[in-house]
Amino acid sequence: MIEIDAISKIYGDQNAVENVSLTIESGELAAIVGTSGSGKTTLMRMINRLVEPSAGTIRIDGRDNRDLPDYELRRGIGYAIQGHGLFPHRTVAENIATVPKLLGWDKKRRHDRVDELLSLFHLEPGQYRDRMPFELSGGEQQRIGVARALAAEPHLLLMDEPFGALDPIIRAKAQEDLLDIQRRFSTTIVLVTHDMDEAIMLGHKIAVMSDGKLLQYAPPAEIITNPASDFVNVLLGTGDKAFRMLSLEACENLVEQGVADGNPVSCTASLKDALAETLWSGRDAVPVEKDGVVIGRVTREALIRHAAEPRS
């Protein structure tokens, strides 16, 4: 069990995480969702003390994490990040066996564990164990990254957008694999994601963050039926009918005159993608381009209005 008690992290004059309290039960998966810069990663990294809190306490199975030795935090807690962070000059097997080796597992036990994990992730051990990371596809590298985080059978696994770079088909497969592992080993998992659909699919509980604050922490069904604020409702929208409608229409249907900062979206991108872009990048509007030329903008307000009344 992880008990996060009134935790804050201040950088300069900015509250990256502000007075967050929540409890993650053993064997449960908690998904932390929120827009870019809302404090998700900072919150998660305070669990294994990659980030030191400015105030508050985190207890892991009843023990203050400041009393846990570094090796226990780093080796006892699995950690998987987007972009996987594999060691480029080590083979797949060596990468996966990194922590078991540090823990002094003998060769046979390491070998068996590597093969077990490769099989679990549907990678034929004979074909994959001696490959180098550059000889793998992005999706395979990502799965090896998660396998490495699981290698020493951690009770606790921290995952920061581990499936972010995967295409939708591989991503769905990786999500199923994770659920399977979670059920099989009763691993407690904290997963940071931008994607509310992913949080709903995987989370026993979802923590919704905005501007460093925890807006709601509840099971998916409660978040859906009883969102704590309009903001949670908007984040939730990605799964519902109005947003599915948005996903069927292109940006050029809603483009208007005017300027907007930042990277443009294509006029052929869906309205749903444009809305996601405004939300995740924290912009009120995004430029729209056609054949490399900016032809106007779409605003978040217009997108939300359109989502509410798609046929207006």
Ligand SMILES: Nc1ncnc2c1ncn2[C@@H]1O[C@H](COP(=O)(O)OP(=O)(O)OP(=O)(O)O)[C@@H](O)[C@H]1O
């Ligand atoms: N080391 C740091 N020094 C100063 N500010 C930081 C540092 N790390 C994070 N921040 C700031 O704290 C806020 C929260 O960052 P954090 O990475 O936790 O957000 P996030 O929700 O994980 O965002 P994203 O989804 O974009 O990764 C941001 O405004 C960020 O700029």
